[in-house]
Amino acid sequence: MIDLQHVNKSYGQGATAFHVLKDINLHIDQGEFVAIMGPSGSGKSTLINIIGFLDTAFEGKYFFQDENVADFNATKASRMRNRHVGFVFQNFSLIHNLNIFENVLIPLSYGGHRRSEVRGKISELLESVGLTGMENKLPRNLSGGQQQRVAIARALANSPQFLIADEPTGALDSHTSADIMQLFKELHRKGGTIIMVTHDEHVAEQSDRMIKILDGQIISDTEVAHATK
Template sequence: MIRLENINKYYQQGDSQFHVLHDINLNIDAGELVAIIGESGSGKSTLINIIGFLDDKFEGTYYYNDEPIHDYNRKDFSKLRNENVGFVFQNFKLLRDVSVAENVALPLLYAGKKRAEIKERVSEVLSKVGLAGYENKLPKNMSGGQQQRVSIARAIATNPKFLIADEPTGALDTQTSQEIMNLFKELNRESHTTIILVTHDPHVAEQCERVVTILDGHMIKDERNEI
């Protein structure tokens, strides 16, 4: 599904150039639950920005479903991103004063879906994440774990080909973190959703079937867990 070959990334700051990713080679198959683990500043966020079609300024080759996309322009990447990727963030990125249903409906509105179809799909995904009946709640009145469930519902509303979850448990307590991880594992197992989960937490990573370790911009390990 995703194949990166010899990916390098540089940032320019004034007269200085920083080499952030070094010759990354990575394959991710459809249906996998993969953790990318590394400390802050290791390059893992830069890597997922490339994987998720957010960054088109890199060196190397990127094949998505065997299609070479490394020479695509920004507009092409935007189209790929909108049609294929769902994002889940540490700080939820919800509109706190707008209802849960309206938050989840946003990507469906952007996709041009009809109102009746949107209402049905919103109810469906909220039920899937354990929030049936929460359509009219406001995120600002919900717990962190519930808000993260809303953000997951929003991410899967358009049936994306894969999810990128960037530190999705980072702002949650231990018990709530485990509940969110259980939800990711359930989505992966029952819906065969491909999930790329970025974390610095070994306990989160060990629950994924595969762990890719990034250190100082280098991919130093790619291991499978016995789950």
């Protein structure tokens, strides 16, 4: 599904250019649960920005389902993000003056769906993340774990081809983190493709495949032995 070939990314030009990604070759199949690890500044965020169609200005080739992403203009990249990618962030990125229903509605409204058309679907999404009956609550009235569940429901709204989860447990305590990882594993069991960035090795070990990045290069790409499913 995702095939990066000799991808390089630099910021700036000439002698002051900063080479962020260096000859990245990466293949991710549909249905994989992949963890990407590396210290701050290693290139993790740049890599997922490219994978998630947020950045199309790079050298090399990126084929998504056999389409060359380097050929996308801004409009096509935006359309691909909305249709094919669900994003989950460390800080939840919820809109705090909108209730839970309205937050989950956001990506659906970009596709032209009206509230009345998707009410049932949003109720099903909230049920799938354990938030049945909480549609009218505001984010400030939820725990951190509940806010992340809203963010996951929102990420799933358009039935994306894959999820990008950027430090999804970074703002949570250990108990809540475990609950959120159980939710990701359940999504994976149902066939979901998940690409997760994390600093936490314990969290990464719950994936099926761990990729480590250092100084813009992939230094290891291994299957996780005895992954907790």
